[in-house]
Amino acid sequence: MPEGLPPAAIYLFGALVVPFLEGRARQVFALCVPLAGFANYFLISEGVHWTFQLLDFELVLGRADRWSLIFLNIFTVLSFIGILYVVRDNRPLDLSAGLLYAGSAMGVVMAGDLITLFLFWEMLTLGAVMCILARKTPEAGRAAYRYFLVHVLGGVVLLAGLLIHLAGGGGVAFDKIELAGPGAWLMFLGFGINCAWPVVGAWLTDTYPEASIGGVVFMATYTTKTAVYVLARCFPGEAELIWIGVAMATIPIFFAVIENDLRRVLAYSLINQVGFMVVGVGLGNPLSLNGTAAHAYCHILYKALLFMSIGSVLYRTGKSKATELGGLYRCMPWTCVFCCIGAASISAFPFFSGFVSKSMIMSSAAAGGYTVVWLALLFASAGVFHHAGIKIPFFAFFSHDSGIRCKEAPVNQLLAMGITAFLCIFVGTFPNAFLYGMLPNVEASYQPYTVGHVTDQYALLLFSALAFTLLMRAGLYPAEVRSANLDTDWLYRRGGPAFYGAMDRGLNTANAVAHRLFVGRFIGWLAHLARSLPARLAVLVMTPFWKASGIVGDALDARKEAFYEEVRLGAIPIGATAAFAVVLLGVLFVF
Amino acid sequence: MKTDTDKPEESPGWFDRPENVRKVLVGLFAGCALLVLVDLVFWMTGFDKHPYLRWEKWPGFYAVYGFVACVLLVLVSKHVLRPLVMRGEDYYESEREGGDDDA
Numbered sequence: 001m002p003e004g005l006p007p008a009a010i011y012l013f014g015a016l017v018v019p020f021l022e023g024r025a026r027q028v029f030a031l032c033v034p035l036a037g038f039a040n041y042f043l044i045s046e047g048v049h050w051t052f053q054l055l056d057f058e059l060v061l062g063r064a065d066r067w068s069l070i071f072l073n074i075f076t077v078l079s080f081i082g083i084l085y086v087v088r089d090n091r092p093l094d095l096s097a098g099l100l101y102a103g104s105a106m107g108v109v110m111a112g113d114l115i116t117l118f119l120f121w122e123m124l125t126l127g128a129v130m131c132i133l134a135r136k137t138p139e140a141g142r143a144a145y146r147y148f149l150v151h152v153l154g155g156v157v158l159l160a161g162l163l164i165h166l167a168g169g170g171g172v173a174f175d176k177i178e179l180a181g182p183g184a185w186l187m188f189l190g191f192g193i194n195c196a197w198p199v200v201g202a203w204l205t206d207t208y209p210e211a212s213i214g215g216v217v218f219m220a221t222y223t224t225k226t227a228v229y230v231l232a233r234c235f236p237g238e239a240e241l242i243w244i245g246v247a248m249a250t251i252p253i254f255f256a257v258i259e260n261d262l263r264r265v266l267a268y269s270l271i272n273q274v275g276f277m278v279v280g281v282g283l284g285n286p287l288s289l290n291g292t293a294a295h296a297y298c299h300i301l302y303k304a305l306l307f308m309s310i311g312s313v314l315y316r317t318g319k320s321k322a323t324e325l326g327g328l329y330r331c332m333p334w335t336c337v338f339c340c341i342g343a344a345s346i347s348a349f350p351f352f353s354g355f356v357s358k359s360m361i362m363s364s365a366a367a368g369g370y371t372v373v374w375l376a377l378l379f380a381s382a383g384v385f386h387h388a389g390i391k392i393p394f395f396a397f398f399s400h401d402s403g404i405r406c407k408e409a410p411v412n413q414l415l416a417m418g419i420t421a422f423l424c425i426f427v428g429t430f431p432n433a434f435l436y437g438m439l440p441n442v443e444a445s446y447q448p449y450t451v452g453h454v455t456d457q458y459a460l461l462l463f464s465a466l467a468f469t470l471l472m473r474a475g476l477y478p479a480e481v482r483s484a485n486l487d488t489d490w491l492y493r494r495g496g497p498a499f500y501g502a503m504d505r506g507l508n509t510a511n512a513v514a515h516r517l518f519v520g521r522f523i524g525w526l527a528h529l530a531r532s533l534p535a536r537l538a539v540l541v542m543t544p545f546w547k548a549s550g551i552v553g554d555a556l557d558a559r560k561e562a563f564y565e566e567v568r569l570g571a572i573p574i575g576a577t578a579a580f581a582v583v584l585l586g587v588l589f590v591f
Numbered sequence: 592m593k594t595d596t597d598k599p600e601e602s603p604g605w606f607d608r609p610e611n612v613r614k615v616l617v618g619l620f621a622g623c624a625l626l627v628l629v630d631l632v633f634w635m636t637g638f639d640k641h642p643y644l645r646w647e648k649w650p651g652f653y654a655v656y657g658f659v660a661c662v663l664l665v666l667v668s669k670h671v672l673r674p675l676v677m678r679g680e681d682y683y684e685s686e687r688e689g690g691d692d693d694a
Contacts, residue, residue, distance in 0.1 A: 257668035258677065330604045366643030374644065382660040398606055452633070452640025456647070459626040460657040466623050467661035469616065478669035484683060486676040493683050 004043030006050050006061045007072060007110060008120065010036055011079070011103025018099065019092040027087050030095040034080035034102070041076050044069070048112055057172050060112025066440040067293070071109040071229050073438060074297045075102060077423070078221045078304055085308055085416035086214030093134045098218050101127025105222035109229050113172040114162055117230065121158065121194075124223055125151040131215025132207060143210035146492065150193070150203040158190025177234045188235060195227035195278065196271050198247045202489035204271060205255070209263040209320070213311030216263065220270055220303045225296050228277045232292055237284025245282055246376045248275030253383035255487065260480050262310050262392055263320045266303070269346060269388035272380055273299045279377065280361040283368060286441035291360030293440050298353035298427060302345035305420040306392060309339035312409035312417070313396055319404075322391075322480040327401035335409045336397040338417040345424040347389030348381060350457055353424045356431040356448045359457075363446070382464045389461075390468050395480065535567035627651050 014033035021029055046069070049062035064072075079102035086094040104127050107120030125148065132144040164183030166172065177184050189200070196204040204224070208216050235241065249272050256268035273295070280292030312335045313328060314320045329336040341352070348354035358381065365374045408414070427435050431448060471477040539560050546559055605611055627650075633640060634650035646652050 253664060254668045254672050255676075257665055258673045327604065329606065363643065371644060378656060379660045379664075382657045383664050386661045386664060401604075401607070450641055452638070452642070455626060455629055455633070456640065456653045458622075459630060459651070459653040462619065462623050462626060463654040463657035464661045465619060467658045467665070469619060471662065471665050476669075477665060478673060481677070482680045483677045484680055485673075486678060486682075 003045065003049045003062075004040040006107075007037055007040060007044075007076070008061070008103045008107035010040055011099045011106065015096045015099035015103060018096045023090070026092065026095065027090050030083050030087060030099070031080070033099055034076060034083055037076045037079060037102075037106075041069075041072060044072075051112075054115070057113065057115055059116045060174075061107070061116060062110050063112030063174070064110070066438065066442075067229070067233065068109045070293050070297060070438040070440065071225070072106055074300050075106050075109065075222065075225075078102075078217075078300055081304060081416045081420055082214060082217045082221070084419075085217055085311075085413055086212075088410050088412045091134065093130060094212060094214050097127055097130030097134055097215060101131060101218045101222055103127075105226050108226045111174055114165070114174050115172055117174055118155075118158065118162055121226075122155050124194075124226065125155065128215075128219055128223060131219050132211040134212035134215045135210060136212075137210075140210045140212070143207040146489075147203055147207040150492065154190055154193035154200075157186050157193065161186025161188070161190055174230075174233060176236065179235055179238050179240070188238075191227050191230050191234070192244070194223055195231060196224055196248070196274060197244050197278075198251060199488050201248070201271060202487045202491075205252070205264055205267040205487060206489040206493070208267040208270075209261050213308075213315055216307050216311065217304045220266075220307050221300045224270065224274045225300060228274060228281065228292060228296055231278065232281045232289060236281055236289060238282060241278050241282030242370065242373055243282075245275045245278030245280075246373055248272065248278060249380035250275070250376055250383070253380060253387055255485060256387040256391070258478055258481075258483075258485060260321050260323055260482055262322055262325070262396055263307070263314070265387060265392060266306050266310060269384055270303055272384050272388075273303065273346065275380065276358055276361050276377065279365065279373060283361070283364050283370070285364060285368065286444035287367075287446060288361055288364035290439040290441050290444050290446070291357060291364055293438075294357035294360060294431075294435060295354075297435060297438075298345065298357040298424070301420055301424050301427070302342045302353055305338060305342035305417060305424060306346065306388070308413065308417050308420065309335050309342060310392065310396060312413050315413070316406040316409060317404050321482065322395035322399075323482055325396045325402050325404070326399040327397070328404060328406070329397040330401075331405050332397070332408050334414050335417065336393065338414075338421045339393050339397065341421040341424055343389040343393050345428065347385035347461060348457065349461060350428075350449070350454045351425065352428040355428055355457065356435070359448050359453065360446050378460070382460055385461050385464045386468055390465060531568055535564045538567045539564050623654065627654055630654070 011033060014030070014036075018026060018030055044062065044064050046064050046066075048060055049064065050060070052059045052061070079098065082098050082102070083095060086098065101124065104120045104123035108117055108124065111117040111120060128151070129144045129148050132140050132147055134140075161183050164181070165177070165187060166183075168181060168183055170177070170183060177187065179185065179188060193200045193203075195201070208219055211219055231241065252268040252271045252275075256265045256272070259265045259268060277292045277295050277299070280288040280295065283289075310320055313325065313332065316332065317325070317328075319325055345352040345354045348358050362374060362377050362381075365377060409417070426433065436446070468477070542563060543556075543560065546556055551559055630650045630653075632638075634648070640647065642648050
């Protein structure tokens with residue numbers, strides 16, 4: 001087969017087979033799936049592959065171009081790293097979830113039409129929910145439930161937008177869509193929910209820290225980056241995205257500074273970094289879009305590395321909170337080194353991966369005259385070094401000695417981190433080796449290593465470190481406190497139950513009132529009426545006859561009462577009933 | 592690679608020695624001073640750093656911006672955001688006690 005197979009098919013097959021295998025066979029098989037995926041990647045040539053006819057629509061499972069292939073490349077690399085990271089415990093849920101998740105994400109980036117996109121988009125949610133459930137704690141169960149509800153909502157919004165778009169004659173083409181009309185806006189918002197935009201993105205920092213240590217590596221890679229990919233494909237150059245991206249890059253870093261759970265700090269910095277990519281999409285010029293693709297590539301590597309290093313700490317110590325950790329460089333030196341490499345990469349130190357990708361977006365903003373955007377991103381760059389680059393390694397591995405003396409991370413985890421760390425440095429030092437060659441827009445060239453850029457970046461970062469040091473020594477740095485910090489997830493975590501309670505009280509009270517009025521009173525009255533009305537009518541009809549036959553006074557009243565009772569109880573003599581029947585038939589006959 | 596834990600005769604870690612911490616700090620201060628110096632030299636010699644914006648030409652712009660940004664970030668987080676959003680660690684759990692959660 002010259003064109004290979006749809007990557008999603010390989011991974012979904014793997015995800016289905018894993019639970020049926022046992023022991024070493026399962027581990028070997030799970031590791032072979034990403035390897036097969038990698039081999040398959042090299043078989044896929046640019047072009048449109050694997051098309052199917054469904055009703056009137058042509059579904060395209062493989063649109064291979066420079067955009068989709070760079071994402072497929074990094075998704076494949078990361079799938080191997082993620083599986084290697086979790087393979088030791090050999091739990092089918094971990095392995096299956098990772099493969100399903102990876103396959104779905106590859107399905108999205110390879111999709112050539114909106115229907116295929118939507119199908120794989122929904123499968124992503126399934127993979128993520130499994131990754132959270134794999135933690136196997138009650139909190140994880142609840143987090144998975146919240147994740148599922150939010151993403152079902154996002155999926156419904158996207159589906160509504162898609163249907164309106166199709167009904168309006170928009171067609172199923174998965175290409176640039178003009179942001180006009182309700183269909184396009186709903187799709188825009190549906191993508192944005194997965195992209196963790198402000199207000200609608202709190203699910204990320206809410207649920208990622210509850211996921212399993214391996215699951216979160218997949219989660220940090222696939223959901224938000226597929227969202228960036230579809231935004232870059234459908235809505236490049238939409239000015240709204242610039243400001244959404246700026247908000248994403250800046251607001252979460254304030255939360256990260258006061259957050260105690262280090263995995264949640266990483267989740268905040270994830271949104272911060274995706275913010276840069278969204279700005280790149282919003283700027284929409286060849287260089288900024290290249291920057292988005294490159295930054296997604298680099299970000300996936302260093303964010304996975306950071307989540308893996310803190311995951312290994314959690315694996316060995318059972319803790320991930322700054323208040324409970326510290327001084328682990330003694331017993332987990334390799335993990336510490338890998339964490340520092342991830343920290344240097346996310347902070348965009350020269351010769352680490354973030355440096356060669358983030359700067360494309362910033363240069364593009366500056367060149368385009370977006371001064372405020374550029375200043376905000378520079379602030380976010382200093383801030384990310386401050387809260388992720390320094391805070392994460394410092395509170396986990398240095399700071400005060402927590403007294404914890406644990407083992408170093410297992411070999412498979414060290415290997416996964418080592419490969420990722422190597423790639424972070426390699427890509428950062430030699431961006432032209434393969435990263436720049438894969439970028440979507442070949443016409444936009446970029447040179448990150450100029451003397452001015454390197455010294456300026458060092459100045460920004462070292463003075464951020466200086467600020468951290470001085471604030472720390474002056475006792476001005478906010479102490480780590482065990483706490484929960486409110487975010488917009490409050491809307492559904494507290495607001496949701498409150499809404500439920502309000503509905504419960506409001507609607508059920510209305511229901512009770514209605515029950516009392518209708519069932520308790522009205523029905524009884526109606527039943528009473530049904531029994532007494534014919535009797536009353538009969539008495540009314542008969543009274544003239546009795547009067548005519550000379551019954552008056554008390555005798556008339558007694559007769560009325562007796563007759564009323566007879567009719568009400570249905571105890572009318574047969575003769576009278578027959579007479580009524582004859583009258584009725586006569587009436588019917590006449591009319 | 593470390594093999595075992597809980598060794599009672601553990602020697603203090605490298606960072607436990609104050610003189611080592613001081614070395615790191617001196618290195619940081621020296622690095623900062625050197626970068627400002629280099630930037631000044633660039634400015635005086637008119638070295639072209641390929642700037643896009645005029646501030647980038649000011650000597651020490653990145654240093655000052657990085658420092659001020661981080662101080663602002665920390666102070667705003669601590670004195671504005673934390674009082675607004677910080678709740679007890681079991682804020683969301685406490686709601687559940689008498690609630691309807693099935694977990």
